[in-house]
Amino acid sequence: MIVGDALKKISALHVQINDLGKCEYTSSDLAKYRDADNYVILHRAAGILRYSMSGITFRSMHYSPSSNLNTEQCKAFVPDTLYDFVAWSTSEDEYDNAAHCVPGKCNLRVLGICHSIIGLPWKTQTPITFGLGVQMHHDHGSKDLIEKLSSLGFSINYDDVRKLLT
Secondary structure, eight states, X not given: OOHHHHHHHXXXXXXXXXXXXXXXXXXXXXXXXXXXHHHHHHHHHHHHHHHHHTTOOOOGGGOOOGGGOOHHHHHHTSOHHHHHHHHHHHOHHHHHHTOOOOXXXXXXHHHHHHHHHHHHHHTOOOHHHHHXXXXXXXXXXXXXXXXXXXXXXXXXXXXXXXXXHO
């Protein structure tokens, strides 16, 4: 928290002093300030994650067909801070132990979420979103399926698949 934030909170804080000289807060006052602190922490966390993702670019050398999908290749594309944040947010065990991704034991679901997160703000393809779009075209040939997956952030769009294949 910076000094300006603290001063704003102090000026906004309404405290009642009772006859014995003790401060009295209502529970709603405390909850309001606790929520504000949580938003500051979340905003800082988002800034840290955005910084760790800046500069990530997809190159065709990152691509491997989904039949050869390797968690280590997928993990190499994801910053450790992002992987840990998603893993801690989605796994009670990993949160309780503040566990980090151990080589060879990364969770592919967590990696999939990380790849979707990376693709959204940076408008880039990732090995998973790229590979899934190509694999869905190969297996099903369905433009509608690929576009639905793309709209959810899980795949590249159909036009990008077609560009790659032609």
